[in-house]
Amino acid sequence: MTDTLKRNLTPQKLEKAAYILKTVAHPIRLGIINLLDEHEQLSVNQICEYLKCEQSLLSHHLTNMKIKGLLKADKQGVQVFYSLKEKDLIKLLDCMENCNCNM
Amino acid sequence: MTDTLKRNLTPQKLEKAAYILKTVAHPIRLGIINLLDEHEQLSVNQICEYLKCEQSLLSHHLTNMKIKGLLKADKQGVQVFYSLKEKDLIKLLDCMENCNCNM
DNA sequence: CAAATATATGAATATATTATCATATAAACA
DNA sequence: TGTTTATATGATAATATATTCATATATTTG
Numbered sequence: 001m002t003d004t005l006k007r008n009l010t011p012q013k014l015e016k017a018a019y020i021l022k023t024v025a026h027p028i029r030l031g032i033i034n035l036l037d038e039h040e041q042l043s044v045n046q047i048c049e050y051l052k053c054e055q056s057l058l059s060h061h062l063t064n065m066k067i068k069g070l071l072k073a074d075k076q077g078v079q080v081f082y083s084l085k086e087k088d089l090i091k092l093l094d095c096m097e098n099c100n101c102n103m
Numbered sequence: 104m105t106d107t108l109k110r111n112l113t114p115q116k117l118e119k120a121a122y123i124l125k126t127v128a129h130p131i132r133l134g135i136i137n138l139l140d141e142h143e144q145l146s147v148n149q150i151c152e153y154l155k156c157e158q159s160l161l162s163h164h165l166t167n168m169k170i171k172g173l174l175k176a177d178k179q180g181v182q183v184f185y186s187l188k189e190k191d192l193i194k195l196l197d198c199m200e201n202c203n204c205n206m
Numbered sequence: 207c208a209a210a211t212a213t214a215t216g217a218a219t220a221t222a223t224t225a226t227c228a229t230a231t232a233a234a235c236a
Numbered sequence: 237t238g239t240t241t242a243t244a245t246g247a248t249a250a251t252a253t254a255t256t257c258a259t260a261t262a263t264t265t266g
Contacts (some may be wrong), residue, residue, distance in 0.1 A: 007200050009137050014130040017199040020206055021128035026224085027117040030124075034112050044243060057225060059244055069206045078233045078242045088202045095198045096120040097110050099191045103123055103172045129254085147213060160255060162214055181212045181263045208266090215260070223252070230245070236238090 023068050024092065028053055028061050032071075032082075037090050041074065041083040126171050127195065131156055131164050135174075135185075140193050144177065144186040 009017075024030065031051045035042060042050075048058050062082055065071045072085045084090070112120075127133065134154045138145060145153075151161050165185055168174045175188045187193070 006141055007137065007196065009133070009196075009200065011130065011134075013200070014133045014137070016206075017196075017202070018128050018130040018133055020199065020202065020204050021124050021133075022223090023206070025121050025124035025128045027114070027121040028224095030112070030117045030121055031114075034110065034117070038109055045241095054226080055243075056227075056245085060224085063244070069204075075232095075243095080243060086204050086206070088204050091198055091202065092195075093110065093112075093120075095194055096123065097112065097116070099120070099123065099194065101123050101172075101189050101191050103119075103126070103189065125253095131254095148211095157256080158213075159215085159257075163254080166214070178213095178262095183213060209264100210266095211262100211264075213261085213263100215258105217258095218256085220255070221253080223250100225250070226248085228245105228247090231243085232241100233243105234239100234241080236240095 023065065023070065024089065026061070028058070029065060030093065030096075032061065032065065033084065033089050033093055036071070036082065036084040037093065041081040043079045043081050045079070047082065126168065126173065127192065129164070131161070132168060133196065133199075135164065135168065136187065136192050137196055139174070139185065139187040140196065144184040146182045146184050148182070150185065 024033070028051060032047060035047060035050055044055070044059060044062065047053070047062075048055055051058065062071065062073070066073050066082070070084070070086045070089065072083050074081045074083070127136070131154060134156075135150060138150060138153055147158070147162060147165065150156070150165075151158055154161070165174065165176070169176050169185070173187070173189045173192065175186045177184045177186070
C-alpha cells in the first residue's frame with residue numbers, strides 16, 4: 001500500500017464538480033433551490049415574488065437550470081410550475097448554511 | 104407558530120454563499136483545495152506539477168484565494184508554501200464528491 | 207556580483223456570465 | 237375575437253472571470 005488519499009478526484013471529476021458549483025453559484029439560483037426545497041413546486045410568478053426578482057431575468061435562470069437538468073418544469077395552463085429535479089443540491093445548500101468561512 | 108422553514112437563508116446569506124461558491128467553482132481551485140487537504144502545505148511548484156498548471160496562471164489563482172482568505176502563504180527562502188486556511192472548504196469538497204448530480 | 211531558480215505582477219486579451227429590454231407566444235376569459 | 241395574464245426568447249449591453257505573456261522581484265549559489 002502506498003497512497004492513502006482522502007478522495008480520488010480525477011481531473012474529470014474536478015471539472016464536473018466545478019461545473020455544478022458554477023451553475024449554482026449565484027444568489028438567485030441558490031434562492032430558487034432553497035425555495036423549491038421548501039415548496040415542492042412553485043410557479044414562476046411565485047418565485048418572482050419570493051425572490052423579488054424581475055420576471056425575465058428569473059425566467060432566464062429557470063430555463064438555464066432546467067436545461068442543465070437541475071429543475072423540472074410542469075406547464076399547467078398559462079402557468080409553469082418548477083420543481084427540484086436534482087435533490088442532491090439540497091446537501092450543497094445545507095453545507096453552505098453550516099459553512100463558517102470568514103471570507 | 105407559523106413557518107417551519109428548513110433553513111433561514113436571508114438575501115445576505117444567499118449572497119455570501121454564492122460568493123464562496125463562486126470563488127471555488129473552478130477545477131484548478133478545487134484541485135488546490137483537494138491537494139492542500141491532503142498535504143498540509145505545498146510550494147507553488149509542487150502544486151504546479153500536481154495540477155499540471157502553468158506557473159503564472161496558478162500564481163494568479165493562489166494570490167486570489169489568499170486575498171479572499173481561503174489560503175495562507177508562508178515564504179521560506181525563495182519558495183512560498185501555501186496551506187488551507189479555511190478548513191470548512193473541505194466539507195464542500197466532500198459534498199461534491201458524494202454528489203450524484205446527473206448534469 | 208552574475209546566473210539560476212521560484213514566485214508574483216500587470217497589462218492585454220479572451221471568454222463567460224448576468225442583466226436588460228423589447229417582443230413573442232400561448233392560455234384564459236370577457 | 238380582443239384583451240389580459242403568465243412565461244419565454246433573443247439580441248444587446250454590461251460586467252466579471254480566466255488566460256497568456258512578458259517582465260519584475262527576491263533568494264540562493266557559484
